[in-house]
Each structure stands twice: as C-alpha cells, then as structure tokens.
Amino acid sequence: MENTVAQKLEALKKLQAIDSQLVEIKKIRGDLPEEVEDLEDEIAGYNTRITKFEEELTAYKETIKEHKASIKEYQERIAYLEDQQMNVRNNREYDAINKELEMLGLDTQVSEKRIREAKIAIEAKEEQIGMTKQMLDERQKDLDAKQVELKEILSETEVEEEKLLKQREKASKNIEERLLNAYNKIRINSSNGLAVVPVRRGACGGCFNAVPPQKQADIKEKRKIIVCEHCGRLMSDVEIVIEEEKKKTTRKRSVRRKKAE
Incomplete structure (x- = not known):
C-alpha cells in the first residue's frame, strides 16, 4: 500500500533530522x-x-x-x-x-x-x-x-x-526512490544541508522568502508535496507554534479592546 503524502513528509522530516545531526558532527571536525x-x-x-x-x-x-x-x-x-x-x-x-x-x-x-x-x-x-x-x-x-x-x-x-x-x-528505505533522489539532490545543493523545511512566520524555513497564504493552506492539508518556488526545498508543514502565538496575540488585543470600552 502506497504511503500517504503526510507519511511521506514525515519520513522525509525524520531523514532530514538525522542528516542535520550528521552535519553537526562534521561541523565539530571542522x-x-x-x-x-x-x-x-x-x-x-x-x-x-x-x-x-x-x-x-x-x-x-x-x-x-x-x-x-x-x-x-x-x-x-x-x-x-x-x-x-x-x-x-x-x-x-x-x-x-x-x-x-x-x-x-x-x-x-x-x-x-x-x-x-x-x-x-x-x-x-x-x-x-x-x-x-x-x-x-x-x-x-x-x-x-x-x-x-x-x-x-x-x-x-x-x-x-x-x-x-x-x-x-x-x-x-521508507522513502520511495524518486523522492529520495530528489531529497538528496536538494540537500547536496543547499548551503545549510536542509532539503525539508517548515514554514516559519509565513516564510520558507530554508531561504526565508515569503510563502503565500494559499500555499500555506495547501501545505497544512498535506494532500500533495509542495516545494518552495524560490529555493526548491520541500515544505513539510506550517509551524503550529506560530499559529498559536498569533491566536494569543489576537486574544490579547481583544481583551485590551474590551477593557478600553
């Protein structure tokens, strides 16, 4: 049975986490x-x-x-x-x-x-x-x-x-060959070794260019694998922490307005 897009992205995120640790080891060696x-x-x-x-x-x-x-x-x-x-x-x-x-x-x-x-x-x-x-x-x-x-x-x-x-x-082994080859190619060509990145504060976590709201919505749905139109990195998800912070900010503003009234 073929993995869902969410499962594929999760497998890629896991692989990216391992590769990032290997990069850190290489940095120690300098x-x-x-x-x-x-x-x-x-x-x-x-x-x-x-x-x-x-x-x-x-x-x-x-x-x-x-x-x-x-x-x-x-x-x-x-x-x-x-x-x-x-x-x-x-x-x-x-x-x-x-x-x-x-x-x-x-x-x-x-x-x-x-x-x-x-x-x-x-x-x-x-x-x-x-x-x-x-x-x-x-x-x-x-x-x-x-x-x-x-x-x-x-x-x-x-x-x-x-x-x-x-x-x-x-x-x-948990990633199909075509996707794995694409991941390895992107990672090798990237300056920081990142091929799979989240959206942080509305921007690509790799090149920091803005990601349109509609594309962010598509990334959240995880119905298809989406790449950054600027750097070509794979977009894994939109960080929930950022969304929660936005909600907290909205609630605080609402409270302040009510107090002012």
Missing part, C-alpha cells in the same frame, strides 16, 4: 579532515621531489665516474703516444702522434669541465634536498599534530556517527 588530507598530499609531493633530486644526484655522480674513467684512458693513451714519439721514423708519424696528443688533451679538458659542472650541480642539488627535507620535517610535525587532534575528535563522535548512519540507512 576543516581538520581536509587539512590532514592536504598535508598528506603536500608531504607526498615533497617525498616525490626528494626522490627525483636523489635520482638526479646519482646521475651526476655517475657522470663524474664516467668522465674520470675516460680521463684515465686518455692519460694512458697519452703516456703510450709520448713513448712512441721517441721512436718515430719520419715527420709524418711525428705529426700524426702530435695531432692525436692534441685531441686527447682537448678530450681531457672537456671531461674535466664536465666533472666540475657535475660537482657544482651536486652541491646545488644537495642544498635543494636539504631544504626540501627541512620543509618535509616541518609539515610532518604539522600533520602528526593534526592527526592526533582529528583522532581525538573521531573517537568522540564515531560511535554516534555510526549509529546515525545506520538510522539513515533504515529511514531511507
């Missing part, structure tokens, strides 16, 4: 979960940067090693050629040896230059690593403190939150 997540991402970035710097450092050291090996080979070849230069038989052989010695000398200078450049780069990279590690340590301390704070808050609220989530799951 921005801590996001701050922790941001710090974790920042620290991961620093670790990635350090790894990259260390890989570059290793490459520079390998470059130095390779050029030192090349210089050793050049020196051995130079020593050999200088020895052979003493036994040349003609000017052609002498010139050929001199040309090769000259090329080996230039190759040695190039390798020495590459070694100097690599050493300078290593110093700069080690300084970058040191600074990054320092920033990493500072952010890690911030993260540790935030995690402790968040853990304390979670330990205080997780039992209540788990209970509310179970209640929410149970309450959601």
Whole structure:
C-alpha cells in the first residue's frame, strides 16, 4: 500500500533530522579532515621531489665516474703516444702522434669541465634536498599534530556517527526512490544541508522568502508535496507554534479592546 503524502513528509522530516545531526558532527571536525588530507598530499609531493633530486644526484655522480674513467684512458693513451714519439721514423708519424696528443688533451679538458659542472650541480642539488627535507620535517610535525587532534575528535563522535548512519540507512528505505533522489539532490545543493523545511512566520524555513497564504493552506492539508518556488526545498508543514502565538496575540488585543470600552 502506497504511503500517504503526510507519511511521506514525515519520513522525509525524520531523514532530514538525522542528516542535520550528521552535519553537526562534521561541523565539530571542522576543516581538520581536509587539512590532514592536504598535508598528506603536500608531504607526498615533497617525498616525490626528494626522490627525483636523489635520482638526479646519482646521475651526476655517475657522470663524474664516467668522465674520470675516460680521463684515465686518455692519460694512458697519452703516456703510450709520448713513448712512441721517441721512436718515430719520419715527420709524418711525428705529426700524426702530435695531432692525436692534441685531441686527447682537448678530450681531457672537456671531461674535466664536465666533472666540475657535475660537482657544482651536486652541491646545488644537495642544498635543494636539504631544504626540501627541512620543509618535509616541518609539515610532518604539522600533520602528526593534526592527526592526533582529528583522532581525538573521531573517537568522540564515531560511535554516534555510526549509529546515525545506520538510522539513515533504515529511514531511507521508507522513502520511495524518486523522492529520495530528489531529497538528496536538494540537500547536496543547499548551503545549510536542509532539503525539508517548515514554514516559519509565513516564510520558507530554508531561504526565508515569503510563502503565500494559499500555499500555506495547501501545505497544512498535506494532500500533495509542495516545494518552495524560490529555493526548491520541500515544505513539510506550517509551524503550529506560530499559529498559536498569533491566536494569543489576537486574544490579547481583544481583551485590551474590551477593557478600553
């Protein structure tokens, strides 16, 4: 049997009450979960940067090693050629040896230059690593403190939150899928998390725009689900307390008039 409009609205009000309590729990946590997540991402970035710097450092050291090996080979070849230069038989052989010695000398200078450049780069990279590690340590301390704070808050609220989530799951089953989807969409898009609101003092309890008297009468009858024409929130009822206050005010005015007469 399909639920009446009144039953549907009551189920939505119950769900809204549960969601509002969950919102309050999230308010207690504040921005801590996001701050922790941001710090974790920042620290991961620093670790990635350090790894990259260390890989570059290793490459520079390998470059130095390779050029030192090349210089050793050049020196051995130079020593050999200088020895052979003493036994040349003609000017052609002498010139050929001199040309090769000259090329080996230039190759040695190039390798020495590459070694100097690599050493300078290593110093700069080690300084970058040191600074990054320092920033990493500072952010890690911030993260540790935030995690402790968040853990304390979670330990205080997780039992209540788990209970509310179970209640929410149970309450959601009592609402037809189409209506539940509409409720969730409105709630997610609203700034205060309210999708179901009453009429208070003649205005929408969500956006505070005036609700026409005829529409208020329709809301009271609960023959159909009515939404606010301004914010789209579901209108659950018109607060009776307000009506009683109006009646009391009217009675007081009547009494005053009678006394004046």
